Amino acid sequence: MTDQTAGRAPAIPFWRDPTIRSLIIQAVLLVVVLGTGWILFKTATDNMAKQGIASGFAFLDRHAGFDISMSMIDYPQNASYGRALLVGLVNTLLVSAIGIVVATVIGFLVGIARLSSNWLVAQMATVYVETLRNTPLLLQILFWYFAVLRSLPGIRQSVELLPGVLINNRGLYVPRIEQLPGFDAIWIAGLVALVAAFAIGRWARARQLRTGQPFPSFWVGLGLVVGLPLLAGLAMGVPLNLSPPEIPGPGQGFNIVGGFVLLPELVALVVALSLYTASFIAEVVRGGILSVSRGQTEAAQALGLTRGQTMRLVVVPQAMRVVVPPLTSQYLNLVKNSSLATAIAYPDLVQVFAGTVLNQTGQAVEVIAVTMAIYLSLSLIISAAMNWYNARIKLVER
Known part of the structure; x- marks a missing residue:
């Protein structure tokens, strides 16, 4: 019996095992964090209930009743x-x-x-x-907003940076692209060009790793992304219209038109x-x-x-x-x-x-x-x- 156990290391109690001890510490910390979070949440909800404020996310469906100065998506008057x-x-x-x-x-x-x-x-x-x-x-944000842009001239004194591009203290005005029937073909052609450019890039990379011969995948992909939508637009008769901004004349109001x-x-x-x-x-x-x-x-x-x-x-x-x-x-x-x-x-x-x-x-x-x-x-x-x-x-x- 003594010969068989002489070469064995003595058994280590489980609480001294670094792995088990680490798991126990992490479990205790997790319980403390979750418990603290629950106490804070319960305290906040109780205080809101005392003030008559209902908890939950049902308020997201209620009528907002305020305007937003800029919206890239539709924001109607009855928006939530x-x-x-x-x-x-x-x-x-x-x-x-x-x-x-x-x-x-x-x-x-x-x-x-x-x-x-x-x-x-x-x-x-x-x-x-x-x-x-x-x-x-x-400070830089305030500088560009107040010292630079807000000091620009008014609408009637707008500065024309490029043909169809105006800037004044109301903002930067650029031509608006109005889509006409058939414009969807340009979007489809652009999507196809992106997929083709990605596929060509992967093929060129694999080819170069295999043979060592480079292929101008970037320029080919760029040509597809630019050229294919352009060809689709020409085939559909250029289904878009540019509406450039125009400075209002005397008696035509005070806002840029278009x-x-x-x-x-x-x-x-x-x-x-x-x-x-x-x-x-x-x-x-x-x-x-x-x-x-x-x-x-x-x-x-x-x-x-x-x-x-x-x-x-x-x-x-x-x-x-x-x-x-x-x-x-x-x-x-x-x-x-x-x-x-x-x-x-x-x-x-x-x-x-x-x-x-x-x-x-x-x-x-x-x-x-x-x-x-x-x-x-x-x-x-x-x-x-x-x-x-x-x-x-x-x-x-x-």
């Missing part, structure tokens, strides 16, 4: 609070989408410019980054968010480029590639593996920072739902919970998309 929530969400998505695209483009250009061999370009990029990155975003207006609140918010976030993206891009071995650049130049080709074909693709994770954080910050729109009365999710709807209904718990859930969902969606892209471009171990 639920419809107001949807309008605010769409406005938030609009600002976030435009801001992400513009900030990415500017950030990459400025990040590359900071590494330019031209002293003046590099210093201008440095001044841009250090100035905007160290200035409060709210066109589509981008409110100064929208323009100020997009510009401020884009420029501010781009200053951080520029540093992310610069760090990613510097992480690429200089030997890669020297090898590319030895093969006869120009500086632009080396940056586009060799350096940036390798830097993206370093750039994407912090770039995701900047996208998330931009979406969350869009809530500062309430400072200039842009009708986003916070201003419409967590502001006006909350003040009218008093459903504080439900309104704040829905608002937080929406921002959480948007963040998770962006993170999932960027993680998927990061997984696509990571190095594969062989």
Whole structure:
């Protein structure tokens, strides 16, 4: 008996097992968190009941009774609070989408410019980054709204930036596209072109990995996306009409006739968010480029590639593996920072739902919970998309 047990380790009590102990601690913490949440929820609902405020989400079907200055979807006079929530969400998505695209483009250009061999370009990029990155975003939003856009001339003194594009203190006016019968063919052609471009990109990537021969999938895809809808439109007899904005003449009123207006609140918010976030993206891009071995650049130049080709074909693709994770954080910050729109009365999710709807209904718990859930969902969606892209471009171990 002694010989059989001599080589065995002594039994460890279960409460000293690190795995079991960790599970017990996590279970206790979960119970504490859930219990605290339940106590807070019960206290809030009891206080609401004492004040005669009904809990639940039935208020979303009630008549809103207030106007919204900008709506990308239909918002009738008898709209409900639920419809107001949807309008605010769409406005938030609009600002976030435009801001992400513009900030990415500017950030990459400025990040590359900071590494330019031209002293003046590099210093201008440095001044841009250090100035905007160290200035409060709210102050930048107020600057663009009050100091720039609100100081523009009135409607009758509108400035024509381009033919059919006017700007004044009421906003930016662009031609309105009016769809005529047969316009659906353009949408269908565009969808088909996107699917074809995606398929060609995957085929070209697989072909290059298999044979080493490149294929201009980007330019072919771009030609399809642009050319196929254009051909469909020409085949259908150009089924659209442009309605440019026109300055009213004497005795014709005080509002611009025709066109589509981008409110100064929208323009100020997009510009401020884009420029501010781009200053951080520029540093992310610069760090990613510097992480690429200089030997890669020297090898590319030895093969006869120009500086632009080396940056586009060799350096940036390798830097993206370093750039994407912090770039995701900047996208998330931009979406969350869009809530500062309430400072200039842009009708986003916070201003419409967590502001006006909350003040009218008093459903504080439900309104704040829905608002937080929406921002959480948007963040998770962006993170999932960027993680998927990061997984696509990571190095594969062989």
